[in-house]
Amino acid sequence: MKSLSVNLFVALRSYHKINKISLYNFSFFPNNKRFFTMNEVLTPRDSGEFIASKASHVKIIPDGIQKLASAVEEALEAGSISIRGFAESPVHPKPNDPECLDALLVMDALNFSFWTPDNQPKWTVVYDDVPYTGYFALCAALVRAKKEGVDVWRPEVYSKLTEQQLKEILRSSTTTEVPLIKERCQCLQEVGNVLTTKFSGSFSNLIKQAEESAVNLLNLIVSSFPCFRDEATYKGQKVAIYKRAQILVADVWSCFEGQGQGRLKDIDQITMFADYRVPQMLVYYGCLEYSPQLQEKIAKGVDLPPGSEEEVEIRGCSIAVVDRAYQLLVTSERTHNRMVNPVLIDQWLWTERRRIADAVEHLGYHKTRTIFY
Template sequence: MSAVSEAQCSDIPENEVWRSLRPLMSRLRHVRVGGLHILEQLMAEHYDPTQATIDSEGWHSHPQNPSHTDDSVADWLFVIDTLNFGFWHDDNSPVRVERDGVAYRGYWALCATVNNALDQGVPMCDWESLSSPSGIPDSTLVSLFTDMDGRPWPLQAERIHALRELGAFLSSSGGTRSVIESCHNDALSLVSTLTTHLSSFRDSCACPGSLSLSPSGTEAVPPYPSASTPESVVTDTLAPTEVEEGVTLTFNKRAQILVAELAAAFDCKDLGAFHNLHSITMFADYRVPQMLAHLGVIEYSPALLAWLEKGGDVIPGSVVECEMRAASIGAVQEVAAKTGISPAAIDFYLWDACKREQNPSNSALYAGLKVPMHRCRTIFY
């Protein structure tokens, strides 16, 4: 097991996310990065580097993704990625939504919901209408975000707020084409536009103090918690109380995934043409870190694993949450640097592979994998 060294990563194109997280890589206490060869091997087996940078054909083949390519697809993606978080109920059952007689779960339930709404004439992509209850009443959105079992989706009010904010932004800025074109094919500029204008996309937190980022880096890293470590070693790191003054950690999961999905949907052309798609990191959510842990690419300390296995909650902005997300990003950055495959393409491969392990009887907590996901209630993933 080795941590991703800063030196090894020095040739990876940097964005704000990796710049903020890279110094953490040698400081992780609850998560180790190792098994990079496993991911390298998987990518060598499943990814043809002579093919497109991102699998557009695969993207279009998902039944709930649009099969066509025009401006309405960019509109659809802005709505989807504004709502792209938290598809599990407190009892670990997935959100479920029916469309055309099929029960979709998790993320695909979101796509089914937006597709149902559009079919029913709800003007989800008419930005003026979306921006206020006089265009789309709250009650319509509340019923959209109620699943087929009659249960409200988690964070229902936050979803409505995020949609209103999106509607207001896009109606005042000329719509999706205008916003995307104003970024001149620069992926990082589009991420920055989204996080500047839309608070719901601003996926950053104050660095928890015990993830010390002292410039000297000379302090000893605390010991790796073992199976016999008291649970308090994990629970003490759950509260985001102490913070490293002035240091922000940035993850920007939903903003970055929107860029990658535009690239996939538009086959890296027109609204999906970004000259620096390689510069965005993987999208640290609750599924891909779990998949990386399942594969052995990252490893959770026994104390952390025991906490996750019993369904313990992870608080947004806590040390363990930051560590799991940062380690996932670090591992994929390193494999991207070694293989030349973009972090986004590696991420999409992992997410799709994880989906193939799932079946209708899986709880959202395990979703068919050996290691559980981390339960974190957040609007960011």
């Protein structure tokens, strides 16, 4: 049986033939490069490989990629990676809800910066007697507001919310409030105004313009909503990570299980969603290794400035790692007939991190205050 020890170049060449993507800038193929014009904004996938090829603070470990791919193989065979696992939380939108798409847009417009400084209680939202933290606390807070009579899915409503009103909607059951309330309010106002003026107040209208293409949908989102435009300049080159924009595309696809309004034929062109928690899992699997200086900053909880070399390298190398693991998986006989793509790998890593939180917490994670993740 063909295994994951298949020569990586063969895997990449096969993936190229299947998916018609270019093979360049892989750090262990230094002679296989593409040259970019410096004013070109690279796609997230190209950005990941460009960053990985030049990174000095973050190192990619091929053996760790093999380990990760093997773990994903096992999870696929066990049925623990599935598009059907998306909407299991009771506070997450369901496809039979007529406002589902608009709810996804609002949630992902606010889906950023949930980390709490060390030794402080987490931002927590209690809904139906269940405490939620992180992203699910956001979902719970918005569902709670809807139940309390605030029509949070309608752009003509949330585009006019004040900071104080949003603060009340996102109120915590602990002493820790959600950060960046001003920026969250600005994101909502921007999204609501654009949706109203350009798409007749409906996210569905924007999705229709994508014509069943994940790439088209991603481009529409980042061109229409500046608050989703997650870009940086690295080594003189413009790079795009697009964490929130890509997760919004993936949420549409996952929620509708790739059917109907969620039919996106090129979903495999979407990369993983480079945040602060999934890279922690990539360190756990031995895929990423940080320089001593960077590791010391993470251990001390030092904030990394948005767009700094260290922060961009963590995110870009994370994209490259998951892509390379995926490229191994699509050539493996154990998994080539199973549904797998970077979106599902990311969703599994994120969920798995919550499941084994105690085992990975000692590794720490990088902290950056930004609206982009």
